[in-house]
Amino acid sequence: MGYMSQEGYDKLVADLHHLEAIERPKASAAIAEAADKGDLSENSEYDAAKEAQVHLEEKINNLKMTLAQAKIVDMSRLSTDAVQIMSKVEMTNLGLNKKMTYTIVSENEANLKQGKISIKTPIAQGLLNKKVGDVAEIKIPSGVIKLRIDKISIDA
Known part of the structure; x- marks a missing residue:
């Protein structure tokens, strides 16, 4: 589903x-x-x-x-306590000291140009259930990246 x-x-x-x-x-x-x-x-x-x-x-x-x-997804029932589907996540790549923002969406809605990544990607999987201030260590093809969650919001 x-x-x-x-x-x-x-x-x-x-x-x-x-x-x-x-x-x-x-x-x-x-x-x-x-x-x-x-x-x-x-x-x-x-x-x-x-x-x-x-x-x-x-x-x-x-x-x-x-x-x-x-x-x-009932957008009104989503929480910003932790990263989940439909969360807009502002984070800092600690290795590059670079800010990034992604919204985690279904596979059908993914569109990198719009900053929407599929929930099935390694980055989204690594961010799920993390809270503001957490650092997610995510294995990607080029190695491991550390992303600090700076803000979680929902675009309704």
């Missing part, structure tokens, strides 16, 4: 609608157009269109499954 924000859930619903209402008819049209070009046994355009349709249907089914298993 995946926890996510209402915003993340709504985006997935919109993505699903787009795939079903716009991309699926396009895929069917591409198959029909390719089929009109004659002999299907040697029609690479037809094969490519069919393969694209299979991938599209897999994507639709995966989105439906994600939405069916999604549990929307």
Whole structure:
């Protein structure tokens, strides 16, 4: 079961609608157009269109499954006592003496450019349940980093 924000859930619903209402008819049209070009046994355009349709249907089914298993986080019930999903964590990388801020989100909502990291990443896992003032030692591919939790907040 995946926890996510209402915003993340709504985006997935919109993505699903787009795939079903716009991309699926396009895929069917591409198959029909390719089929009109004659002999299907040697029609690479037809094969490519069919393969694209299979991938599209897999994507639709995966989105439906994600939405069916999604549990929307009630932002009003979140606490800033310790790091959890949906926490915005301000921290200092003690090795580099550099400030960093990440919001811990579901895998589907992760977006590094927006400072949103998946709860499944090593950094998020290392921060979970830590409190302000704690130092998390997190093993990453390049070694171990020490992150001091400076502030925990919730963006509602």
